[in-house]
Amino acid sequence: MAPEVRHDEIQELLGAYALDAVSPEERTAVEAHLPDCPRCRSEVAEHLETAAALAGAGPAPEGVWDRIAAAIGDGAPTLDLDRARRERARRPWGWVSSAVAAAAIAAAVSLGVAVNETQQRLDEVEAGLQEPGLVRAAGEASVDPDARRITMVSEDRVLRVEAVVLPDGTGYLFRDNLEALPEGQTYQLWALGEGDPISAGVLGPNPGISAFTVDPGIAGLAITDEVAGGAVSPDLPPLVAGEVQNA
Amino acid sequence: MEDVGDAALVLAVARYRTDGLAEVYRRHGGAVYALARRVTADPALAEEVVQEVFLALWRDPDRFDPDRGSLRSWLLAQAHGKSVDMVRSETSRKRREEREARLRAESGYDIEREVVDLTVAEGVREAVGTLREEERRAIELAYFGGHTYREVARLLGEPEGTVKARIRTGLRHVRVRLMGAGINGA
Numbered sequence: 001m002a003p004e005v006r007h008d009e010i011q012e013l014l015g016a017y018a019l020d021a022v023s024p025e026e027r028t029a030v031e032a033h034l035p036d037c038p039r040c041r042s043e044v045a046e047h048l049e050t051a052a053a054l055a056g057a058g059p060a061p062e063g064v065w066d067r068i069a070a071a072i073g074d075g076a077p078t079l080d081l082d083r084a085r086r087e088r089a090r091r092p093w094g095w096v097s098s099a100v101a102a103a104a105i106a107a108a109v110s111l112g113v114a115v116n117e118t119q120q121r122l123d124e125v126e127a128g129l130q131e132p133g134l135v136r137a138a139g140e141a142s143v144d145p146d147a148r149r150i151t152m153v154s155e156d157r158v159l160r161v162e163a164v165v166l167p168d169g170t171g172y173l174f175r176d177n178l179e180a181l182p183e184g185q186t187y188q189l190w191a192l193g194e195g196d197p198i199s200a201g202v203l204g205p206n207p208g209i210s211a212f213t214v215d216p217g218i219a220g221l222a223i224t225d226e227v228a229g230g231a232v233s234p235d236l237p238p239l240v241a242g243e244v245q246n247a
Numbered sequence: 248m249e250d251v252g253d254a255a256l257v258l259a260v261a262r263y264r265t266d267g268l269a270e271v272y273r274r275h276g277g278a279v280y281a282l283a284r285r286v287t288a289d290p291a292l293a294e295e296v297v298q299e300v301f302l303a304l305w306r307d308p309d310r311f312d313p314d315r316g317s318l319r320s321w322l323l324a325q326a327h328g329k330s331v332d333m334v335r336s337e338t339s340r341k342r343r344e345e346r347e348a349r350l351r352a353e354s355g356y357d358i359e360r361e362v363v364d365l366t367v368a369e370g371v372r373e374a375v376g377t378l379r380e381e382e383r384r385a386i387e388l389a390y391f392g393g394h395t396y397r398e399v400a401r402l403l404g405e406p407e408g409t410v411k412a413r414i415r416t417g418l419r420h421v422r423v424r425l426m427g428a429g430i431n432g433a
Contacts, residue, residue, distance in 0.1 A: 012408075012411055012412065012415065013411065014415060015411070015414040015415030015416075015417070015418045015419075016389060016395070016396040016411050016414045016415070018324075018418070019327070019386070019389040019390045019414060019418075020327055020328050020331045020389075020393075021389035021390075021394060021395045021396045021399065021414065022395060022396065023395060023397070041315070045315050045316040045320075046418075046419075046422055047415075047418045047422075048316055048320040048321070048323075048324050049316055049317065049320045049422070050418045050419075050421050050422045050425065051320070051323065051324070051327070051390060051418070052278075052317070052319050052320035052323045052324075053371050053374075053421070053425055054371065054375065054386075054390065054421070055278055055281060055282040055285075055323050055327075056278065056281045056282065056285070057277050057278045057281060058277040058278070058280060058281040059277050060272055060273060060275075060276025060277040060279075060280060061276065061277075061280050061294060061297065063294070064276070064280070064294045064297045064298055065269070065272055065276065067298055068268070068272065068298055068301050068302060068305075069265070069269075071298070071302055072265060072268070072302070072305050073265075135258075136314075139309050139312070142309060143309075160263070174261070174309070175261050175262065175263075176262055176263075177262055177263035177264075208258070208262070209258075
C-alpha cells in the first residue's frame with residue numbers, strides 16, 4: 001500500500017490529475033483522497049469544466065453513431081402489451097425460475113393470507129424523477145456493497161427492471177425499460193417469498209426510479225400490470241420477475 | 248427529447264431509451280470526437296474512443312453524477328482518459344513516437360491555434376490568450392499532447408514541480424477569465 005499522501009500534496013496534483021497527466025500511483029492517491037475531501041472534489045470538477053471549455057467542438061461523426069446504434073440494438077425495444085398479455089396468459093407464472101416460481105404459482109390459486117398487510121401497501125410508492133433525494137439514494141443503494149441486486153426480466157427477456165434491496169428492507173427500482181401504461185392501469189411490485197406474493201406497492205403507470213420496502217428475506221421481486229389502484233393478489237402473470245442475487 | 252436537460256437525458260438513458268442516448272450524442276458527440284482526435288492525432292482511433300465513451304454511458308449511466316459537474320465535461324473527461332490510454336499503450340508506441348516527432352517539428356504547437364481550429368468560442372480563445380506562455384505550453388502538452396506532467400517537464404526542460412503547479416494555476420486563470428466573460432465551462 002502506498003503511504004497516505006498529505007492533503008496539500010494532493011492539491012498540487014489536482015490540475016494535472018484533471019488532465020490525466022499524473023502517474024498511475026498519483027492517480028490512485030488522488031482518487032483515495034477525493035471521497036473524503038469536498039474541497040478537492042470541487043477543485044477537480046472546476047478543472048474538468050475548464051478543460052471541457054478548451055476541448056472545442058465540431059460535428060458529431062455520423063458513421064460512429066451508426067456503430068453505436070448497432071451495438072445497443074435496433075432502437076428501443078417496443079412492446080405490444082396486448083400481445084404480451086396473450087402470450088403470458090398461455091404460460092402463467094411458470095417461466096419464473098425455481099424458488100420464485102414456487103411462490104408465484106401458489107399465488108395463482110390463493111388470495112393469500114396477508115391481505116391486510118397487502119392493502120396497506122396499495123398506496124403509491126415514492127416515485128421520483130423529480131426528486132433528487134430519491135435519485136441520489138437509489139444511486140447510492142445501487143453501489144452499496146451490502147445491497148442485493150435483483151434483475152427482473154420478462155420471459156422473452158425484452159423487458160428488464162433492475163432493483164436493489166438493502167439489508168434493512170429498503171429497496172429501489174433504479175433502472176427499467178417498462179413502457180408507460182394506458183390510463184386506468186398501473187404497474188404493481190410484488191415481493192416473492194415462501195408464501196404468496198405480497199404487494200410491495202403500486203408503481204403507477206410509468207414508474208421510473210422508485211423506493212419501496214420489503215421483508216429483507218424476500219426471494220425475489222416481480223412486477224405485474226393491474227387496473228389502477230392495484231390488486232391484493234396478482235391478476236395476471238408477471239411482466240417481469242427475478243430472484244435476489246447473493247451479495 | 249430536444250428540450251430536456253442533460254441530467255434528465257441520462258435518466259432516459261438509464262431507462263434504456265435509445266432516443267435519449269441519441270440526443271446526448273447529438274449534443275456532445277462532436278466535442279468528444281474533436282478532443283479524441285486532437286489527443287490521438289488519428290481519426291480512426293478517435294472514432295473508437297467516441298464509440299467507447301457512448302457505449303460506456305449506455306451500459307453504466309449511473310457513473311455520471313450530475314452533482315459533480317456537467318455531462319459534457321464528464322463525457323470529455325472519459326474521452327480524454329481513453330485517448331490518453333490509447334496513445335500511451337504499448338501497441339501505440341510507434342504511433343506515439345511519430346506523433347511526438349511531429350509535435351516537436353511543429354515548433355509553435357500552439358493552443359491558441361488549436362482552439363481556433365476547433366471553433367471554440369471567442370471568449371475561450373481570449374481566456375487562453377491571457378495565459379503566460381509557460382502555463383499555456385504546459386497545459387497544451389498535457390491536455391492535447393497526452394503527456395504526464397513529468398514528461399512535459401522533460402520536454403520543456405523545467406522542474407517537475409514547476410510544471411505541475413503551472414498546469415494548476417493555468418487552469419485556474421482560464422477559469423477566472425471564462426467566468427469574467429460570462430462563460431462557464433459547460
